[in-house]
Amino acid sequence: MKKVLILTAGFGEGHNAAARNLRDALELVSDDVQVEVLDLFESTYGRLNTLVKQAHLGVVRYAPTLWRGIFSLLDHVSVADSGLTGLTRLRTALGDVLRVTQPDCVVSTYPAYAPLIKELFRDHSEKPFRFVTIVTDSISVNAAWHRAPSDAFVVANRPTATVLHHAGVPAERIHPLGFPVSPQFAAPGIMPCPLENDGPVKLLYVINHGKKKCGKVLDRLLENERVHLTITTGRDAELKAELQDRFRAFDGRVQVLGWTNQMPALMLSHHVLIGKAGGAVVQEAIAARCPMIINQIIPGQETGNAQLIQQLGLGLVADRNREVPGIVEDAFAKKARLWHEWRANLLKHSHPDAALRIAELILKQCVDAGGWSKFAPQPVQALPDASAPAVPTIVDGTAARRSLLCDFHIHSNYSDGSLTVPELVDFYGPRGFDCICITDHLADPRRVIGKLSKLSNLVLAESQLEEYFEVLDRERRRAWRKYGMLVLSGIEFNKDGLTKKSSAHLLGIDMQMPIASALDLPETIAQLHAQGALAVASHPHVFKSEWGKNTLYLWENQDEFAPLLDAWEIANRNDIFAPVGLKRLPFIANSDFHKPKHIYSWKTLLQCEKDPEAIKTCIRRNEHVSITLYREGGLLPMASREKRPAAEFKLARETDLAAGRLLAAGA
Numbered sequence: 001m002k003k004v005l006i007l008t009a010g011f012g013e014g015h016n017a018a019a020r021n022l023r024d025a026l027e028l029v030s031d032d033v034q035v036e037v038l039d040l041f042e043s044t045y046g047r048l049n050t051l052v053k054q055a056h057l058g059v060v061r062y063a064p065t066l067w068r069g070i071f072s073l074l075d076h077v078s079v080a081d082s083g084l085t086g087l088t089r090l091r092t093a094l095g096d097v098l099r100v101t102q103p104d105c106v107v108s109t110y111p112a113y114a115p116l117i118k119e120l121f122r123d124h125s126e127k128p129f130r131f132v133t134i135v136t137d138s139i140s141v142n143a144a145w146h147r148a149p150s151d152a153f154v155v156a157n158r159p160t161a162t163v164l165h166h167a168g169v170p171a172e173r174i175h176p177l178g179f180p181v182s183p184q185f186a187a188p189g190i191m192p193c194p195l196e197n198d199g200p201v202k203l204l205y206v207i208n209h210g211k212k213k214c215g216k217v218l219d220r221l222l223e224n225e226r227v228h229l230t231i232t233t234g235r236d237a238e239l240k241a242e243l244q245d246r247f248r249a250f251d252g253r254v255q256v257l258g259w260t261n262q263m264p265a266l267m268l269s270h271h272v273l274i275g276k277a278g279g280a281v282v283q284e285a286i287a288a289r290c291p292m293i294i295n296q297i298i299p300g301q302e303t304g305n306a307q308l309i310q311q312l313g314l315g316l317v318a319d320r321n322r323e324v325p326g327i328v329e330d331a332f333a334k335k336a337r338l339w340h341e342w343r344a345n346l347l348k349h350s351h352p353d354a355a356l357r358i359a360e361l362i363l364k365q366c367v368d369a370g371g372w373s374k375f376a377p378q379p380v381q382a383l384p385d386a387s388a389p390a391v392p393t394i395v396d397g398t399a400a401r402r403s404l405l406c407d408f409h410i411h412s413n414y415s416d417g418s419l420t421v422p423e424l425v426d427f428y429g430p431r432g433f434d435c436i437c438i439t440d441h442l443a444d445p446r447r448v449i450g451k452l453s454k455l456s457n458l459v460l461a462e463s464q465l466e467e468y469f470e471v472l473d474r475e476r477r478r479a480w481r482k483y484g485m486l487v488l489s490g491i492e493f494n495k496d497g498l499t500k501k502s503s504a505h506l507l508g509i510d511m512q513m514p515i516a517s518a519l520d521l522p523e524t525i526a527q528l529h530a531q532g533a534l535a536v537a538s539h540p541h542v543f544k545s546e547w548g549k550n551t552l553y554l555w556e557n558q559d560e561f562a563p564l565l566d567a568w569e570i571a572n573r574n575d576i577f578a579p580v581g582l583k584r585l586p587f588i589a590n591s592d593f594h595k596p597k598h599i600y601s602w603k604t605l606l607q608c609e610k611d612p613e614a615i616k617t618c619i620r621r622n623e624h625v626s627i628t629l630y631r632e633g634g635l636l637p638m639a640s641r642e643k644r645p646a647a648e649f650k651l652a653r654e655t656d657l658a659a660g661r662l663l664a665a666g667a
């Protein structure tokens, strides 16, 4: 069974129509495909996240119904409580959905998804599915459609294909298959409405919002005795009643409809469609080979649609609505020469079966897909609900209760550490760590020491913060794929005074975005909490070892800071701060890693799921938290030893094999 995920968005016209029609077509073309349509913009991240988690928990028990199950859950995400903030959240949500649903092919009918997929899968080099973009614009194609790569771009017509090609998309990736209109248009025996000499001229007049004052135009159209008028008013019941009243005398020549889902049939039974240049409507009119007179254009998104009608000679654009009756007169004058011209061009450019052709292309892509088995050596981690207890229940008798090996205080060469961020990932990953947080120094520039350390280049510069967060973001994805290790973004805020009692170091753990360096401690803590990060006091007590400079401000002002902080370092590298335990403060233990030998130091063990939210909850509650002195080899916790990264395992096997060959050769 092939799985196709269609991503869409309810902005403007056309995206949702394309998505729905493709789903219908895929289901018509194949019995061996599961298709779902998803609008991530409609779902709040929080709700979506919970639903993905719930659906994932469902995987274990109800694997066969997973695919449908997830989407029936997602369908019920309320539009009303949507409140997405930013593409980062959307990207995370998309990543979650993809990991859990593992589609063979992802189809996008909205341009915002391609850049997210590009980021999530490192420019597609590690993408385990095929990605097809359906460009719903014509001619005036927004660059967002093609700035990020796709395995295939489907466009509605040749002029649009040319636009994409000129923008640098390789020709072999562009498929001018037509716009995916409803497969109804391709049903056998469907013919466009023929025109008889001196017979009735059937006009379909679609009224949109803001174009209600059309009474006079309709009157003028009806002055022509041949004209038969079908008017659709959409969901405006009042307007419908008003027009029915107005044209009561024209019984037989005028039909007023409200909202209808019969547009394809109406277009096929009329000679001209009069309406606005909406993406879906224009493409359906083309599929129905129904010439169009456009009386309204939303500048920008609809400009290309109108150009298409003009450029290919499929109808005309009226600059003003009151010009419409004149255009109709011209079209049907002289034995309807102009109208026949339009119809001939439509027969040439129409692709009523586009959705079916595109469905075939998508199914072909599915066969070529790389597959998730290679991509995900281990199944997606079951993510706990925030309300669930921190300790997971034991699934079966053989599974040991596992602890996560964590280090939340690590410096890279963005400040005074010796390793780069990627080097840190490749250092901690193979050692079986479950979660690390990189926390480079950010000095407060208002303080003397801050000024000095800034000069020495041993702290993060504020101008580097954006890059720092980007690098961490990239490495987070790689670390998860390669080692199943969580990498959190963090900062160690250095608020150094001239004395130990006026100095404080504060860790921000799992930060989503930078925070200004020149803030007071309570404000810094508040901002950390506002973005869901933890605020932890680093080395809050007196160092016994020689290396550190004491930072006692937070300890000295415990009354103020204990209620604000999420935890205190009870151990930092080789030092243990017994008073943190005596005061029963929530605790964690960290390396304060600057160079490889610092790995042999105190670490935190957490009994919770491997998920940033679960980890933070576990630390805040400070239940099931313990510390361990890290030593290489036999002292690793069970869970960490089980989970050898695939790459390292492969390497070991190859070395064994090579050794075997040497033995066989008698070396």
Ligand code: ZN
Binding pocket: 492, 505, 538, 539
């Ligand atoms: Zn420090």
Ligand code: ZN
Binding pocket: 409, 411, 492, 538, 592
């Ligand atoms: Zn540090």
